[in-house]
Amino acid sequence: MRLDSKTAEKFAKAIIWSAALLVIAVLLAVIIYILAKGVPEISWDFLSQIPRSMGRSGGISSTIIGTLLVTLVAVAVATPFGIGTAFYLTEYTREGKITRVIRFSAESLAGIPSIVYGLFGFIFFVIYLKLGWSILSGGLTLAIMILPTIIRTTEEAILAVPYMYREVGFSLGGTRWQTITRAVFPSALPGIANGIILSIGRCVAETAAVILTAGSALQMPESLFSPARTMAVHFYILAREGISMENAFGTAALLIILIFIINVVFNMLVNRFVAKGR
Amino acid sequence: MGRTKIEIKGLNFFYKDKQAIRGLNIEIPENEITAVFGPANSGITTLLRTLNRLSDLIYGTRVEGEILLDGKNIFGADVSVTELRQRVGMVFDVPTPLPMSIYDNIALGHRMAKRPKAQINEKVETALKMAALWDEVKDRLHTPAARLSGGQQQRLCIARVLALEPEVILLDRPCSALDPVSTSKIEESLSRIKDRYTIVIAPHTVQQAGRIAGRAAFMLMGELIEYGDTSDVLTNPKDQRTSDYVTGRFG
Amino acid sequence: MKNMKEKLSGRIFLAVALSTLSALAVITVFIFIKGLPIIGKVGVLDFVFGMKWAPSEGAFGIFPMIVGSVAVTLGAVIIGVPVALCCSVFLAEFAPVWMRNLFRPAIQLLAGIPSVVYGFWGVIFIVPFIRDYLGGPGLSILAGSVILAIMILPTIISISEVSILALPRYYKEGALALGLTHWQTIRSLLVPAAKSGIVAAVILGIGRAIGETMAVIMVLGNAVALPESILDPVRTLTTNIGIEMGYASGEHQEALFATGVVLFIIIMILNATAQYIVRRKRAR
Numbered sequence: 162m163r164l165d166s167k168t169a170e171k172f173a174k175a176i177i178w179s180a181a182l183l184v185i186a187v188l189l190a191v192i193i194y195i196l197a198k199g200v201p202e203i204s205w206d207f208l209s210q211i212p213r214s215m216g217r218s219g220g221i222s223s224t225i226i227g228t229l230l231v232t233l234v235a236v237a238v239a240t241p242f243g244i245g246t247a248f249y250l251t252e253y254t255r256e257g258k259i260t261r262v263i264r265f266s267a268e269s270l271a272g273i274p275s276i277v278y279g280l281f282g283f284i285f286f287v288i289y290l291k292l293g294w295s296i297l298s299g300g301l302t303l304a305i306m307i308l309p310t311i312i313r314t315t316e317e318a319i320l321a322v323p324y325m326y327r328e329v330g331f332s333l334g335g336t337r338w339q340t341i342t343r344a345v346f347p348s349a350l351p352g353i354a355n356g357i358i359l360s361i362g363r364c365v366a367e368t369a370a371v372i373l374t375a376g377s378a379l380q381m382p383e384s385l386f387s388p389a390r391t392m393a394v395h396f397y398i399l400a401r402e403g404i405s406m407e408n409a410f411g412t413a414a415l416l417i418i419l420i421f422i423i424n425v426v427f428n429m430l431v432n433r434f435v436a437k438g439r
Numbered sequence: 440m441g442r443t444k445i446e447i448k449g450l451n452f453f454y455k456d457k458q459a460i461r462g463l464n465i466e467i468p469e470n471e472i473t474a475v476f477g478p479a480n481s482g483i484t485t486l487l488r489t490l491n492r493l494s495d496l497i498y499g500t501r502v503e504g505e506i507l508l509d510g511k512n513i514f515g516a517d518v519s520v521t522e523l524r525q526r527v528g529m530v531f532d533v534p535t536p537l538p539m540s541i542y543d544n545i546a547l548g549h550r551m552a553k554r555p556k557a558q559i560n561e562k563v564e565t566a567l568k569m570a571a572l573w574d575e576v577k578d579r580l581h582t583p584a585a586r587l588s589g590g591q592q593q594r595l596c597i598a599r600v601l602a603l604e605p606e607v608i609l610l611d612r613p614c615s616a617l618d619p620v621s622t623s624k625i626e627e628s629l630s631r632i633k634d635r636y637t638i639v640i641a642p643h644t645v646q647q648a649g650r651i652a653g654r655a656a657f658m659l660m661g662e663l664i665e666y667g668d669t670s671d672v673l674t675n676p677k678d679q680r681t682s683d684y685v686t687g688r689f690g
Numbered sequence: 691m692k693n694m695k696e697k698l699s700g701r702i703f704l705a706v707a708l709s710t711l712s713a714l715a716v717i718t719v720f721i722f723i724k725g726l727p728i729i730g731k732v733g734v735l736d737f738v739f740g741m742k743w744a745p746s747e748g749a750f751g752i753f754p755m756i757v758g759s760v761a762v763t764l765g766a767v768i769i770g771v772p773v774a775l776c777c778s779v780f781l782a783e784f785a786p787v788w789m790r791n792l793f794r795p796a797i798q799l800l801a802g803i804p805s806v807v808y809g810f811w812g813v814i815f816i817v818p819f820i821r822d823y824l825g826g827p828g829l830s831i832l833a834g835s836v837i838l839a840i841m842i843l844p845t846i847i848s849i850s851e852v853s854i855l856a857l858p859r860y861y862k863e864g865a866l867a868l869g870l871t872h873w874q875t876i877r878s879l880l881v882p883a884a885k886s887g888i889v890a891a892v893i894l895g896i897g898r899a900i901g902e903t904m905a906v907i908m909v910l911g912n913a914v915a916l917p918e919s920i921l922d923p924v925r926t927l928t929t930n931i932g933i934e935m936g937y938a939s940g941e942h943q944e945a946l947f948a949t950g951v952v953l954f955i956i957i958m959i960l961n962a963t964a965q966y967i968v969r970r971k972r973a974r
Binding site: 166167169170173174176177178179180181183184185187188190191192194195241242245246248249250253259262263265266267268269270271272273274275276277278279280281283284285289305308312336337338362363365366367368369373393396397400401409413416417420421423424427428 | 695696699700702703704706707708709710711713714715716717720721724772773776777779780781784785793795796797798799800802803804805806807808809810811813814815840843847871872873874876877894897900901902903904907908928931932935946947950953954957958960961965
């Protein structure tokens with residue numbers, strides 16, 4: 162049966178529109194369901210009290226702090242290494258063997274499943290480096306995980322800066338370091354910030370790598386060496402063990418809201434970046 | 440012709456296998472405007488960029504011969520490239536204000552040279568006055584330079600170079616993107632300051648050379664064809680090729 | 691003085707850049723060190739193709755898990771790729787600008803939701819649906835495939851859309867000028883032209899699907915047996931690690947690391963393939 166082109170066109174359009182609507186529907190279904198059941202659970206008590214009796218009651222304050230600290234460590238470590246690598250690849254060398262190898266490493270790191278990162282983090286940070294289950298172990302593991310993202314976005318941001326800026330810097334007697342920091346970096350900054358925010362989102366959402374490295378202790382962490390539970394891990398444990406559906410929903414809702422805010426900030430920055438006249 | 444500021448001896452310049460400048464010998468006098476003109480791809484931009492060693496930034500270039508600045512070869516092993524570029528400033532063919540304020544643009548060279556902060560205000564003002572831009576921007580020094588018009592931006596770039604108090608100023612078709620009014624303002628500034636600097640300009644028209652340059656050099660395909668007082672080269676050229684180019688038979 | 695600082699900063703940057711390389715090296719080394727010995731002990735073929743996984747008895751065959759991973763991923767691709775392709779075509783060709791500006795952040799949000807949340811939602815909605823209308827325990831390959839399909843949508847959509855938008859405008863204009871309808875242009879010209887980008891996107895999506903743990907751990911049922919239909923529960927390589935890592939020790943733990951090694955190798959091959967395709971496209 163051959164449809165004539167007009168009918169085929171209509172048919173195809175119908176399918177394509179339905180696919181798009183299906184995707185939106187799914188997104189809404191997931192988000193609305195979680196928010197509807199979870200937002201009512203969020204109260205000041207929920208946010209400020211630590212979990213009691215394995216999370217059946219109390220709040221999730223220690224997990225909020227846990228998430229914050231682990232993310233902070235990850236970003237603090239990955240950002241200098243990521244930005245430095247990106248600057249090296251774009252400003253200090255030409256394309257050659259070394260850059261290809263480094264780029265290959267970065268892209269490979271990006272593909273490794275988070276559970277394998279969890280295994281690595283466990284064997285390297287927790288056991289071998291004797292850091293134990295700790296925020297440090299979790300943060301360092303996540304740092305390696307987000308490194309490729311930061312490298313990629315920073316590189317794009319640097320390449321978007323017009324070449325003339327560098328020529329001007331050099332022609333005024335600047336060294337490479339001075340030209341980069343004064344003429345290139347400020348223009349690339351919004352793009353770099355984007356990458357960091359994207360990575361923050363990934364850290365907040367990550368579960369598999371964190372549970373094997375930062376542990377799942379419920380107490381409020383006292384230092385970077387303390388074990389901690391992040392919100393994502395907390396949600397997983399609550400849901401899987403059926404400990405408390407209400408608290409699970411509350412945690413999930415908070416997570417979604419947090420990620421939503423991060424995305425909004427990200428988009429706002431992107432728009433300002435574009436508006437600056439690229 | 441006064442004292443020689445720059446002496447080029449036997450310069451050959453290669454981009455990998457392609458030769459862009461062939462056996463160039465020329466003496467550029469101090470405190471005068473020397474124009475180097477010719478059709479595209481004659482090696483003029485290459486020459487200018489070699490004079491401040493901006494050519495070093497391109498991979499695969501090779502230089503033979505010497506360029507003596509005040510008698511000292513700029514390719515010598517002990518020469519500091521960054522210092523050289525402070526002595527030999529460059530203005531590009533397109534206005535290139537950096538995304539910062541007018542003040543920060545002008546002050547950039549000084550800040551990178553780590554010169555004392557106290558003097559910077561004064562140097563910025565002097566530079567802007569010499570570039571004939573001071574009156575137009577003195578009330579908005581800390582606004583973004585990008586908001587200036589094209590002609591103003593190019594004068595900003597000239598001021599930026601002047602702020603470093605160079606000895607030589609290189610200009611690569613500085614007015615090619617500008618309207619005639621801006622062009623004449625810039626030509627006027629250059630004529631006014633030429634007694635204090637050695638200026639080498641690649642004009643975008645032969646007429647510009649005639650308007651402001653004391654000496655003129657005609658380059659074709661990497662070779663120096665003719666060099667002398669501007670009036671002689673333009674109205675009484677010795678070489679047939681010069682004559683053909685100046686009269687517009689080819690371009 | 692300036693020269694010295696210059697050289698130093700160059701060296702520092704090089705050292706930093708090499709850290710990326712060393713991170714990959716360290717990960718590879720440690721995973722392999724911990725995982726290879728037991729593969730050696732059990733034997734490569736017995737490990738990879740062994741049908742029985744019973745750590746308490748010392749049986750370490752991961753074939754059921756390999757089948758599980760393949761089946762779930764295949765299902766995700768079958769369900770997800772057509773939907774993703776339609777969406778990217780939609781975004782690139784049909785959506786009005788306002789819709790495009792809504793859709794893109796929506797897709798980003800989809801990508802940002804923690805995988806555990808998807809798993810949870812799957813347990814609440816997808817699993818009962820399958821159980822009531824299609825049979826079986828509900829916890830099944832099908833449930834996993836559906837969830838994974840949703841999760842790889844953003845990856846495939848965003849990269850494919852970019853590939854289609856990157857095509858030169860005259861492709862489309864030329865085709866329309868020759869009298870082709872919009873759909874014919876898309877089907878026979880634009881999509882094939884963007885093929886390498888789309889294929890790269892799909893491969894990346896497959897990589898994500900194989901590597902996903904938390905989303906599927908709740909909906910797969912985790913039975914260590916060869917599945918017979920898509921309605922059967924199953925374990926994947928990733929969920930195997932995720933479930934048992936918490937209490938494994940000794941040889942058991944080593945076997946889980948060995949599973950990690952297998953995963954690692956599979957993903958490396960997939961990624962190298964995707965990179966190769968992207969590079970070939972760039973070389974054109």
